[in-house]
Amino acid sequence: MLTNQRYEKIMDHLNENGMASVNELVDITSSSAPTIRRDLTHLEEKGLIERVHGGAAISHIEHEEDYRDKAVKNLSKKIKIAQTAASLIEDGDIIFIDAGTTTYEMLPFISQEDLTIVTNSITLIEQLVRNGHRTHVLGGRVKPSTKAVVGPEVIDVISRLSFDKCFIGVNAIDTAHGLSTPEEEEAYIKSRAIRQSRNAYALVDSTKFNRSAFIQFADIEDAFIITDDVKHSFIEKIKSRTEIYGGEKK
Missing domain, CATH: 3.40.50.10470 (Translation initiation factor eif-2b; domain 2)
Structure with missing residues (x-):
């Protein structure tokens, strides 16, 4: 799965469920845990999610982007x-x-x-x-x-x-x-x-x-x-x- 496709799958899942564990995201993207952790770090840097223990949660306040x-x-x-x-x-x-x-x-x-x-x-x-x-x-x-x-x-x-x-x-x-x-x-x-x-x-x-x-x-x-x-x-x-x-x- 391409990187942007993983990002989209992760965001869809978090928007639907509010939060998810790394293991859940590994399953839905068919990716490795290290890959998912890197993806979550990237999405957090973009302000889209918040890292929580063992996974991530959606960031509910939308900020202005370029x-x-x-x-x-x-x-x-x-x-x-x-x-x-x-x-x-x-x-x-x-x-x-x-x-x-x-x-x-x-x-x-x-x-x-x-x-x-x-x-x-x-x-x-x-x-x-x-x-x-x-x-x-x-x-x-x-x-x-x-x-x-x-x-x-x-x-x-x-x-x-x-x-x-x-x-x-x-x-x-x-x-x-x-x-x-x-x-x-x-x-x-x-x-x-x-x-x-x-x-x-x-x-x-x-x-x-x-x-x-x-x-x-x-x-x-x-x-x-x-x-x-x-x-x-x-x-x-x-x-x-x-x-x-x-x-x-x-």
Whole structure:
């Protein structure tokens, strides 16, 4: 099993169960104990887990990461989610696409026509324009760590717009705190975009389940959830509170 595949299996297991022993992780990855210990050391250095005696536990507080680090993590999950999200767009829609590494993966799958796309992500601009979409970039200060445009100017403009749909990146989700993100300025933008949209979609891979970040920007009921694992135990807990999308368009 490749290293990144082991990381993904370890994180999936910890997100599902909260904690695990080294022996459990050896079994589910078919790896040696020394390999698992090295993997756990790496994941702890990234702030994703906490080492405990004989194993590891999930780190439940999500911190802000650099865009380049996030972009390569859980990529297969992000692509699956992005494809489902793009399938929900219809010809002629006016949409908002949030800054984020999962929303970025939507771009190859957006083939609908006559779209107007608003974004606060500097990474989306070039590809959207190249693909022939009417593209509006919100003006403000660029955050180097997330490539997001933030600031009061962004909030002011979004407050005067209306969207058919918005697609929002999420750092963490749990039943108590809803949808959350580590950074206050981005939280305001996500919250306002949801309020200005007829339909709001939160793109959440399963590694974000049962976690929280510093700022809550929406309740679970405020957005439909698009995820990679609709059979996860966390989804069972929230499916009565909102619509869940995963794999195929509903």
